[in-house]
Structure formats: structure tokens, C-alpha cells
Amino acid sequence: MSETTRNVQPVIANLGKESAGELVPSRYAVRVGDVDVVLISDGMLPLPTSTMSTNVNEADRNDWFDSRFLQRDMFDWALNIALVRSGDRLILIDSGVGDGFEYFTRAGRSVMRLESAGIDLAAITDIVITHMHMDHVGGLNVDGVKARLRPDVRIHVSAAEVEFWKAPDFSKTVMPETVPPALRKAAAKFVQLYGENIVPFHQTVQVATGVSARVTGGHTPGHSVVDIASNGEKLTFVGDAIFEVGFDNPEWQNGFEHEPEVAVDVRIALLNEAADTGALLAAAHIAFPSIGHIAKNGTGFRFVPVPWDY
Template sequence: MMGAIATMFAAAFAQAAAPMAKFQAPGFYRMALGDFEVTVLNDGTVDLPVDKQLRQPAAKSIQALDKSFVKAPLETSVNAFLINTGSKLVLFDTGAANLFGPTLGKLAANLKAAGYRPEQVDEIYITHMHPDHVGGLMAGGQIVFPNATVHAGKADADFWLNQVNMDNASADDKFVFQGAVASVSPYIKAGRFQPIEANGELMPGIKAYLTAGHTPGHVTYTVESKGQKLLLLGDLMHVAAVQFDDPSVTIAYDSDSPAAMTARQQAFADAAKGGYLIGAAHLQFPAIGHLRENGKGYQYVPVNYTQPR
């Protein structure tokens, strides 16, 4: 009798076991930068066959991934950065929306989870016009950020929004042109697009630097307040496990590999020497940290978790 009762209770407890949750916390992380507030927004992750995309022997890439306890295909973060200057709400890149597969497109929801609404965004600075950076500008054929002005490198706009270039592109590349046109053109038609043609200050505390290589008009940005500085790399790097140790390694996505390598090497050297923060679209979320020189490469030191105060 006692054995039967014990079996019954065991079965009841087994049936009451909690199911696996299988969802992540909202993808935003917040920190102070001087008088500014930085909110990193995650758009999701995408699996990339980086062992085949990095321009070095696949075995060497796999060895570097193993050293960092990851593997190919590499689950790669897609991030954007929201800066509250106190007078302006400024967004750097917008994620992919539906242009890059079902595992992305979470930026709008994470923006709202972070306490903001799309209509509050004043300025949007695009690093380049690849789909995972501009896709979030539109949703269902509608402008997502109705009060924002979009800024991007003029050379990128001239290249990716050019119908002749699209017509001459390979079948694999046409979707990049199509995504740029669908995402950016509505803002141009609404008078809410301004090209960036030179290095310089865009507003107090925010500067643009032309860093062509990954794309013809790739732009990196610095955000600075009270002597604290954050460099937003865009796609100057993709694979932390490889490119911090060896910044000379390029990737198939680069339109001009030597120029992309030079821009990355310079940015890394400047950040390490200056001791300022870096943030990047494809660093592991929350994607902010410092660089320390380490032989011919660099050691990445993620920021310490902090509570807003």
C-alpha cells in the first residue's frame, strides 16, 4: 500500500515539473556616459558560417572559435545603440526587421521594453546600408520613426540606392540593394534624410568619421560627454574571437578588404591608446567594453554590469 502511495506522489510531482521557458529577457542594457545615457538595443541573433566567410584558412578560424568556447556557425548578435543626450534621443542603426531572417527583428519591441516609443527618436545615424542596419527603419510599408531624420554616408547612399548598381549586382547581392531602397527611400521622399559627406560634429557630443572599406560609405561615430567617450564601430569588426587577436583578418562582406582592415586597425589602436569604450553591431550583447593591447592584437574587456543611479 505504502509503495503504491509513494508511486502516486512521485508521478504527481513529475507531472508538475515546470516547463522550459525558452525565451530571453528583453534585450536592452543601460549605462551612463558622462551626462548621456546609453541604451544598447539587441535586434536578435543570426547564425553565420564565419569559418567560411573570414578571409583566412577555415581551420585557423575554427581554432580561434574553439579558444573562445564558441563554434561555427557562430550565433552573432545584431545590436543598435540609443543615446539620450538630455535634449535629443539618438539611435545608431536600426536592426534588420524582416530583411535578415526570423531570428532578428526584435529592436522595436526592445526599444519599447526599454521605456521609449519610436516616435520619440529625433535622429538616426546609420553606419552603413546593409539590411541588418537599415531594415528597422520600416515596418509593413510604414515609416517606424516618424519624427526622426536619418543620416548616413553619402557614398553609401549613392551606391546602394543606385538603380544601375542594383541591376548590375549579382543575384546574391540584389537583396542588399533592395533592402536599402525599401528602408531608406521613404525617409528621402519625406524630406527626412541627410547625407554625411565629411568627418565632423553632427551635434554636441556626437561626431562622424568616414571609414570606407566594409561598404563605400561606412561611417563610425563617437559619442562623448564629460570626457567619457564611446566609439561605435558599426561593422568594422564581426567576429570578436578572431579579429581582436588578429585585426588583419577580413570578411567576405567587406567591399574593399584592404581599406576595411586599415580602418579596423586604426580604430582598435585609437581606442586602446585613448582608453575609451567601443561598441559594435556584432559584438556579443551588450556589446560595450574596452580594448587593451595584447601583442599584435587586443584583449576585449566587457564593461562591468552597473545599475543606473
């Protein structure tokens, strides 16, 4: 080992430690007209690759993962949330996975990263939950979080989503066996903690000037996306409607989809919408910061990430 290598190693080793800050940026801000949007990484979820393509054969799935230089059995699934400021309203979109899941030790960073960005939880006026899976409501379930939120915080969830989780149907999902019980538990705890704050909506709701949510269904019966539009510019946060494998293969079904056939139609419609309008798109499970445009590419689509603005 050279002297140069020995001198560099301690510096590299310390880069990711708290005293030196995070090794990789965990938040990225853009402006959509007059609205500020910040994408925040909650971390990474290790999941079986089989969950990304439950209706195709293993060889086709392997080909796609091989083409991305990814392992064939397990892969790291990005998990992102968003924070939006419109006028005097500060809106959180989803909350990450939270804690208490021993198999998700590299996620659950949302609250910490909001704090590191200088965000006081008490400043949040509204929360939009795209759907009530544990990696979207779990951050709100963490001990102590509710006490730090304002008592009158409005939590916008579609009425269909709230109703679904009273007796959720997993008959069309293909998940690891440990996941459904965890999903039920997280959804029930969320409703128990925040029932008085939930503001259910049916088809659409305007949360703030230029910020609205609309029900798409598919991933879950009440799954919603969030549209941010201002001064002729638009960004849609699509939650779990679109995954990275879905650009090339939008017809591939996901094991976490409760209505897989509907989810395919929703995915294609959202991709066509973004491609036709040129609007920006961001998502919960596209590699951070997940912001880009959609271009049509034969029978599929192509994700075009925006250049990072330093």
C-alpha cells in the same frame, strides 16, 4: 523524474514567454558623461563561419572557432543597435534587420524592444545609419514604422554611402548567394521610403551635443562610426568595422566587406585608438551588450567587457 524536477519545469518553460518577460535582458544602459546610451539587441543572425576569415586557411579559422567552443560551419552573429539621449535629442543608431528574411527568424526585434523600453518612435529626433546593409536599415523598412516616426526626423547617412548604393559593387565580397540581392533590395527600399529625410554628410557631422559621426569606409565605402563624448568620457559605436574575431586577428578579412583591404586598416586604427585612449567601444556584431575596453595583446588586441552594473 523527481517531483522537484516536475515542479520546476513549467516555471523554466515559461520564463521566456511574453507573460513572464524575456529570458535574457535585451537592453543595457550606460552613461557617458551627461549622455545616456542604451545598447539594444536586435537578435541573432546565423551565418557561415567562412565569412569571418576569407583570407585565411580553414585550419586557422577552425582553431579560432574551436577555441571559442563554437561550431565550425555556422555560428550566431549578435546584432545590436543603440539609442542615445543628449539634451532634448533622442538619437537611434541603426535599426536592425527588420522582417521579411526567412533565414533571419531570430532577429528583427529592435522596434519591439524599443517599445518594451517605453520608447515612442515619434520621440526619436535623429537616426544615424552606420551603413546601408539590410541588418542596419531593415528595421526602418518594416511596414508601419515610417508612419510612427516624426515627419521631420533627420536620418544621417554619409554621402559616399548613399552614392555607393546607387550601383553597389560586390566584386570583393564573399557572401552567401542569397545576400547581395537582399542587400540591394533593402537599400533601395530605405532610400525610397526616407529619401526626403536623409541628411547626407561628408567626413563628419555633429548630430547633437557630444554625439558625432565620422566616415571610416572599409566595410562599405561610406561606412561610419559614432563617437559619444562628454565630460572627458567617450564611447565609440563602431558599427561593422570590428567583429569578435578581429580582436585576435585584426587582419582577417570579412566576407561582407566591400573594401576588405581598407577595412583591415580601419579596424586596426580604431582598435589602436581605443587602446591608446581607454575609451569605451561598442559594436553591432560583438556579443551583447558589446561594451568594453580594448587592450593591446601582442600583435593583436583583447576585448575587456565592462562589468555589468545592476
